Every structure is written in C-alpha cells, then in structure tokens.
Amino acid sequence: MYSYAKQNLECEKCRKHLTPAEILSKSVYFARPLSILHTACPHCAAKLEVEVKDDRLTIGGIDGFPGPCFIALSTETVAGLSISPAEQGSVTITLAGQTFKVGTSPANVQLNKAATAGRTIASRLKWSSYMNPRIQNLKAFLGAIVGGITIDFLIGGTSASFVGNLGVVSLIAGFALLLFGAPHSNPRTAMIGWGALGLTVGIFTPVIVLLMLYAG
DSSP, X not given: OOTTSBSSOXXXXXXXXXXXXXXXXXXXXXXXXXXXXXXXXXXXXXEEEEEEETTEEEEEXXXXXXXXXXXXXXXXXXXXXXXXXXXXGOEEEEETTEEEEEOBOHHHHHHHHHHHHHHHHHHHHHHHHHHOHHHHHHHHHHHHHHHHHHHHHHHTTTOHHHHHHHHHHHHHHHHHHHHHSOTTTOHHHHHHHHHHHHHXXXXXXXXXXXXXXXXX
16 A cells, blocks of 8 residues: 555655654644545644555645545554544544544534535424425415416316316315215325315316406
8 A cells, every 4th residue: 555655754844754653742633534644744743644545654745636546655554553533523542551542623513514504404394394284285275276276277278177176186185085085084085085185176276266357
C-alpha cells in the first residue's frame, strides 16, 4: 500500500521526521468519510492531513478529481494503532497505551445536527399524521377530489355515462362505509369512505360549474 510514498512520516514543509505520537498529539479534528486526521507539524506548525487506516498513518493530501481520494506523500506502519468511534461523532485513537480523543470536523458537526433535526421533524410529522385520523381523512378526501376532476378532463367528454355512474357508485360506497363500516374503530375504513366521497365531489363539481355557467 502506497509503495510510491516515503516509508517514514515526514512533514511535507520542513521535511523533519515525525513520530506517530507527535502527529496524534497535535490533532485538531477528524473528518469522514476518508478517515482524515487534521493536525499540525510540531516543528513548523504546518497544517497536515493524515489518513488513519488499519495499522498505518499516511501524510498527504485530498484530491477531488475525478473523485475524492487521498494522495500519499509519506507513510508508516504503526504497531498497536487502533481507532474507535466516540460520542458526538468524535473518535478515540489508541497508540501504545496512549489514548487521543479527536473531535469531528465543523462541517460534520453541522451535517450531523441538520440530519438529526431532519429525522426528528420527519418522525414527528409521520407520527402526528398516523396518530390523527382527521389528517388522513382530509388527505384522502382532497386527493380523491383531484382524482375525480382529472378523470372528468381525461375521459368525461367521451365516456360521460361511465364517469357519471362512477360518481354515483363512489357516493353510495362512501356513505355506506362511513355509516356502516365502523369508521371510529377502523381508521382505514373511514379514510376510504372519505376518499370515495371526495371522488364524487371531484367528478360532479366540473359538471355543476358548467351547468351554472350555461344557466347564467
């Protein structure tokens, strides 16, 4: 791995040899998904990007073309190196009995917060939607109205009798479900019933509007 790179850790600016402990002690933050440790040279304070992978530390830089990858400059196998996740996206790096806790990057912090907030909002909306049958019934009713109007415009001119019969059947079915289908104990029955009534409204509304216009 990285056979083209120098086989000992070296600062790319001052060219001084760096020990793994020196690199880890100056760590600023850890960035995923490439497992890059952002740190600094203890000799010249130059900013360094260090890949932490398996039992190896590699100094280099991130290249973004044609896709994100890491270009190694110097690398070294480190016995006893291990990395494990910690709270809030940070990581714990262990080396020869020493433990280094490194926080995640500011960008990752913001992304994690945004993702957490998004999941919370989505969960609450989904939960409230399922817990409130009225919302489900309203959605079914309005959606069916749109469906009925769409059917009118698509086939109402060529199959008026079929569309009219569909409106009558959906009206009867809707009332039957709401009156005799135990909608209070079976929310799905209520939702289907309101959907059937909404389909009736959607089918007959354009006809009623046209009759009113002609009558006026």
